[in-house]
Amino acid sequence: MKEAVIRELERIVGRDNVTRRKEELMGHGYDATLKEYQPEIVVLPKSTDEVASILKLANREKVPVISRGAGTNLSGGTVALTGGIVLSMTKMNRILEIDTKNAVAVVEPGVVNADLQEVLEPTGYYFRPDPASMKACTMGGNVAECSGGPRCLKYGVTRDYVRGLEVVLASGEVIQTGSKNKRAADGLDLTKLLVGSEGTLGVFTKIILEISPISESKKTMLCVFGSIDDASKTVAHIIGSGIIPTTLELMDNLLINCAEDHTGVGLPRDAAAILLIEVDGYLEDLSDQVKTIGQICESNNVKDFTIATSADQVNKLWLARRTVIGALARKRPSYSMQDVTVPRSKMPSMVAEVVQVSKKYDLPIGVLAHAGDGNLHPLVLFDERDKEEVDKVHHAEIDICKSALELGGTLSGEHGIGTLKRPYLDLEFSQDAIDLMKGIKRVFDPNNILNPGKIVEVDAS
Incomplete structure (x- = not known):
């Protein structure tokens, strides 16, 4: 330089x-x-x-x-x-405004997700998207990747809660998109276009977020299964019953034991899979939901169905879930994580495909999922110092992506394309669609200076 x-x-x-x-x-x-x-x-x-x-x-x-x-x-x-x-x-980490009358918070991009949640709590409001990395990840990154999190099953992802943006374009020009208004139908929706653009179209400097009242009550359940197939079928049946839990998370045996090694919260080490389910809303509405979920679990051979009775129990369960990825280092020094997503009804089939990929390449693959959304995070464990093993990992990644697409799914549910999935983009999209993405990139960034080489590859004009 x-x-x-x-x-x-x-x-x-x-x-x-x-x-x-x-x-x-x-x-x-x-x-x-x-x-x-x-x-x-x-x-x-x-x-x-x-x-x-x-x-x-x-x-x-x-x-x-x-x-x-x-x-x-x-x-x-x-x-x-x-x-x-x-x-x-x-360093641009200020919470600029909390406006509960209009249900918005205005923040700079460097604000940490969990810090915003902490500031909001005394007001009786919260920001619904809750990535597992919420104690570290920043709002600018959440918006750039359209992050989700366990609550996305019921409440949606970051895109659903961004009302407006202040954005600096590649030219240095500053534009405003959206506003505090809940409803707007004027012009093209540039806000929605920019959310999830992974830093390739502009730099966010101010974000207007929709915030929501904290629910009156919630119930958290731990469901233990003797087979991962029973657990994944339970997911499909719960959603099919018309109940949409706040969260519906799946962890297989490998990840259960990693989490238990790390946290010691009392997860069942012999379980083939667990479901962590939470429902929220008005207290009088929750009993019937919990009863129905319990009955569905029973019909799918649940070994144990426990309703958390204290905040401490709930916090311990979520500690295990939110820290499990970091805990993988206890098993192997490296991991590759996909975030393929399939239609909810195809969840059992996708889990079965991951199990087969694990056997095919003789690689341990932990299954973690925002299961109610069909959003899986297969975690391939390996040692990056072993080049032969790394080669097998890349083949496993391709097989997992292809299986998801064959089941009518998508390459990414919340992590984005970046560099890891760019080579597979043409498996999901036609060349015409990819060319359109490239054209949008050129309009916003004709000299290709913003995060070049991510999502799609374009040449400077």
Whole structure:
């Protein structure tokens, strides 16, 4: 990178907010995947004006810009494939407004999801999307990836709760999309287009979020099964009954034991699978739902059906679920996680496909799922130092993706395409559809400086 560009960056944000130290570059060179690409420089802006000036400079000099927050990305979407500038948004971390009358919160992109939830709780409101990484992940990343989480079964994903955005385009121009209004039908919906665009179309500097009243009551159930097939059939039958739980999470035996090793909360080590189910709403409505769910579990050979009786029990169960991915390191040093999604009715078939892939390649694959949505997170465990094993992992990934698509599913339910799934995009979309995505990218970013090489590959104009 030209020294003149570096000096200009220092002028824009201050020398203390620009670094080329090796340890800083390394720390911003990877995310929650195995992808590692070091940027040339890390810049930490503190305002929209600074972001606009940085992008104007980068666009003029044709320097790549990769915006990121906590780096919890699971699709290789926040690594600097082509070097350039990592734009760390962590200093833009203010909650600008909580407006319960209009049920909105206005935040900067560096706000951590769990911090927002903590601030909202005394007001009686919350933000519904709750990624498993919520204690670390930032709202800018949640919006860029259209994150989900366990509650997405009943309440939807981040896209459903973004009312408006302040966005800096590649040119440095600042635009506003949407507003605080709940309803709007004026013009093309640029907000929805930008949510899930993985930093390839613009940099978010302000986010208007819809918030919701906290439910009056909830019931949490732990359901233990002797076979993963029984558990996955139970999922389909619960949804088929007309009940939509708040959460309906599945973990297989491998993951149960990883979670129990880590947390010691008392999960049944001999279970083939468990379902963690939660319903919420008005107290008088919940008893019938819990009764029906219990009956469906019984009809599918449940070994144990437990209703949590205290907040401590509930918290322990969710601790096991939310920390299980990190706990995998106790088994193997590396993992590859997919987030393929299939129609709910195909959930048992997809689970069976994952089991077959595990046998075919002799690789341990843990099954974790937002099961009620048909959103699976097959976790392939391996050692990246073993090149032969890594090769098998890549073949297993392809087989899992193909199986999901053959069952009428999609490549990604919430983690995005990034770099990991870009090679498989033409398995799901026609060339005409991919060309349309490329055309949209060129309109927003004609010089291809924003997170280049992610989702679709385009050339600079």
